[in-house]
Amino acid sequence: MELCTSFCDVDHINVFLILLSLAFMEKEHCKYCNFKSSAVSHLSENELNILESGCAQVNFKKGEIIFKQDALSSNIIYLKTGLAKLHMASKKRDQIIKIIKAPDFLRISTTFADRVNHYSSTAVEDSIACFIDINSFKEFILKNGEFAYEIIYSLSRGELDNFRRCVNRNQKQTVGRVADALIYFSEQISYNEEFDFPLSRNDLADLICTSRESVSRVLSEFDKDQIIELDNKKIKIKNKHLLEQIGNNG
DNA sequence: GCATTAACCACAG
């Protein structure tokens, strides 16, 4: 009997919480979203309503899979808040293709160019993603030139970035790639010279195409040489100039 | 040849 009443109480509280969150979610209008992409900010009032009706927002905890390689893909995904990795499984090991920092599109190419995902995405930190109906997205591209322009612009930026990283990966040796990665995370992700490194050693290795052992070794070498200060995940860049030199010289 | 670089393996916190 007592068990029952306590269950009922818990139930009531849960129902209340769900209703509360629904009430808040309903206020989640794309129109008033503070994380709009530059493309979406070119949409008209009417288009924003269309976007909203074909859009669902999902929360992801750190480590949760946002979408999976080889699965059917029918939504554009926009990463509203958080940090995610795009990674591709191969016979040998996972390779991290790219880190996406919100706000940014998380999945366009693999939804547009094929029916299934060519890569997976996993949340590196707690994140919120918006799943956007592919048909309304296509409609905006066909009807709204400024929207299309912004999408092409961001895809082009992504491609330039890919080319650059491809060349760097192939021509630099491990120390240079680690140095580049540290600078990248400092400048592009955390905007600080002292930061918590968001990836495990293994993930960093998968990102810069090396082994986790090499990552460990190079990091402790940098620490020993006073280039960085290393405390598990905490990293402080002490000699950025030298780090840049190492990055540039490979 | 010899040195350097880095992956792979194994093992220990």
Add this chain to the structure above:
DNA sequence: CTGTGGTTAATGC
């Protein structure tokens, strides 16, 4: 999940 040490293979001088 990390760090370290030994081993090995490839490459450059």
